[in-house]
Amino acid sequence: MTVHQGNIMIISLRAGALSLATAFLLSAMPAAAQQATSKLDEVLARGHLVLGTGSTNAPWHFKSAEDKLQGFDVDIGRIVAKALFGDPDKIEYVNQSSDARIPNITTDKVDLTCQFMTVTGERAQQIAFTIPYYREGVGLMLKADGKYADYAALKAAGSSVTISVLQNVYAEDMVHAALPEATVDQYESVDLIYQALESGRADAAATDQSSLAWYMTQNQGRYKDAGYGWNPQTYACGVKRGDQDWLNFVNTALHEAMTGVEFDFYAKSFKTWFGKDLAPPQIGFPVEYK
Amino acid sequence: MTEISAFFDQLWIARFVVLKGLGVTVSISLLSIIAGSLLGVLVGLSLVYGNRLLRLVVRAYTDFIRGTPVLVLVLASYYVLSTIGIELGPFQAGILALAIFCSSHVGEIVRGGLQAIPKGQTEAAKAIGLTFRQTFAYVLWPQALRQFLPAWVNTAAEMVKASTLLSVIGVAELLLRTQEIISRNFLSLQFYFFAGLLYFTINYGIERFGKYVERKTAVPS
Numbered sequence: 088m089t090v091h092q093g094n095i096m097i098i099s100l101r102a103g104a105l106s107l108a109t110a111f112l113l114s115a116m117p118a119a120a121q122q123a124t125s126k127l128d129e130v131l132a133r134g135h136l137v138l139g140t141g142s143t144n145a146p147w148h149f150k151s152a153e154d155k156l157q158g159f160d161v162d163i164g165r166i167v168a169k170a171l172f173g174d175p176d177k178i179e180y181v182n183q184s185s186d187a188r189i190p191n192i193t194t195d196k197v198d199l200t201c202q203f204m205t206v207t208g209e210r211a212q213q214i215a216f217t218i219p220y221y222r223e224g225v226g227l228m229l230k231a232d233g234k235y236a237d238y239a240a241l242k243a244a245g246s247s248v249t250i251s252v253l254q255n256v257y258a259e260d261m262v263h264a265a266l267p268e269a270t271v272d273q274y275e276s277v278d279l280i281y282q283a284l285e286s287g288r289a290d291a292a293a294t295d296q297s298s299l300a301w302y303m304t305q306n307q308g309r310y311k312d313a314g315y316g317w318n319p320q321t322y323a324c325g326v327k328r329g330d331q332d333w334l335n336f337v338n339t340a341l342h343e344a345m346t347g348v349e350f351d352f353y354a355k356s357f358k359t360w361f362g363k364d365l366a367p368p369q370i371g372f373p374v375e376y377k
Numbered sequence: 378m379t380e381i382s383a384f385f386d387q388l389w390i391a392r393f394v395v396l397k398g399l400g401v402t403v404s405i406s407l408l409s410i411i412a413g414s415l416l417g418v419l420v421g422l423s424l425v426y427g428n429r430l431l432r433l434v435v436r437a438y439t440d441f442i443r444g445t446p447v448l449v450l451v452l453a454s455y456y457v458l459s460t461i462g463i464e465l466g467p468f469q470a471g472i473l474a475l476a477i478f479c480s481s482h483v484g485e486i487v488r489g490g491l492q493a494i495p496k497g498q499t500e501a502a503k504a505i506g507l508t509f510r511q512t513f514a515y516v517l518w519p520q521a522l523r524q525f526l527p528a529w530v531n532t533a534a535e536m537v538k539a540s541t542l543l544s545v546i547g548v549a550e551l552l553l554r555t556q557e558i559i560s561r562n563f564l565s566l567q568f569y570f571f572a573g574l575l576y577f578t579i580n581y582g583i584e585r586f587g588k589y590v591e592r593k594t595a596v597p598s
Contacts, residue, residue, distance in 0.1 A: 142549075
């Protein structure tokens with residue numbers, strides 16, 4: 088860890104020297120040379136990407152039993168590193184809490200943050216969002232051999248259904264948006280909402296579909312998705328405002344991962360963390376314009 | 378029973394991660410306590426013996442730092458310093474924040490310890506011809522040391538607990554390591570309890586060490 092931090096310091100010193108040097112160049116040269124100051128050139132010159140992400144949320148960014156950072160966010164960063172250097176491993180991770188996502192971008196501690204960041208208007212005023220790489224929503228998980236078959240059955244059962252959910256100011260309203268009459272039991276941590284379902288204290292667990300998908304891939308055959316999703320949220324990476332070159336580059340890398348040459352990389356990661364196979368983009372007329 | 382064995386299985390898998398986190402927590406605590414205490418002694422001495430200007434400046438420093446939440450200090454040393462061109466990694470920034478926080482508390486403890494000694498002793502020392510340096514080294518400091526040991530041990534234990542705040546800026550100390558483990562195996566109660574036990578063990582060790590030093594430095598009766 089300290090080696091890591093030493094690196095960050097050296098890099099930021101170097102970055103400081105670089106920006107000084109570019110400032111000199113700029114004052115000496117006409118405006119035509121300005122694109123040389125893009126983060127893209129800085130990252131390329133440095134030889135690795137500084138990616139901000141967390142380490143405590145499966146399946147987005149978390150540690151394997153071997154203490155290696157992994158997850159869907161991490162893979163998205165690897166896609167960008169591969170586009171930059173042809174090598175997905177040329178990344179230096181900056182471990183950050185969710186609160187640190189925006190400050191670390193605005194203070195240049197990271198080149199790019201991919202950390203299940205919901206796109207909102209307020210955030211878009213502080214940082215620049217890339218194109219989305221996932222659409223999150225709330226889902227319902229049932230026991231495979233449980234009393235209720237799917238969402239329709241849960242809804243029909245009315246107030247006799249109990250839903251376990253993470254404790255939250257909006258939890259009650261959130262569940263009632265999908266199941267207006269259901270009884271809502273709030274729990275303090277994710278493991279407890281799953282336990283409530285397992286022990287029969289709850290008939291279904293409601294939380295992010297990505298978490299449910301990950302839990303179901305970890306416990307094959309024991310649970311099923313109720314087949315209904317609501318509360319859509321867009322996940323995108325973030326970069327510092329005002330550097331269109333860098334934003335374009337990251338957008339291109341992500342776009343080609345979802346529709347072009349790196350689709351297999353993206354689809355393999357999607358399968359690993361969410362357990363679902365993606366159909367390849369249709370060949371011929373670009374899917375974007377449909 | 379199966380739940381307990383599941384916990385021990387997971388603990389065994391995560392043993393090195395837990396140890397690494399423990400190591401980082403212990404080094405953060407040690408470094409910040411040592412640096413904070415050294416700086417704190419200077420702060421305390423300035424508060425007692427400094428001239429008017431120095432006293433005023435140091436008084437403002439201690440009051441400001443003591444009145445600020447540690448989390449704010451941690452965030453400030455990580456983010457605010459970088460805006461004025463001082464780039465510290467999370468580990469260095471965290472140690473800096475904790476050491477500064479520690480110094481303000483130790484400073485007050487030292488000041489209290491020194492001022493609790495009756496004035497008559499300084500006067501008596503002067504009367505038998507000791508210089509100020511000698512008075513301080515042989516009369517005042519040994520007594521003050523005994524006065525402030527218990528309070529210092531208390532501050533040291535506070536620093537260990539405050540080290541958990543560095544998880545916010547991404548220092549992989551014991552709490553963040555524990556959260557990483559929990560995010561993989563969902564055993565939140567068990568692992569948080571275990572982490573709590575480790576923190577208690579560290580602080581119990583500090584407390585025993587303090588008691589030991591107190592016994593060693595006690596005036597023989």
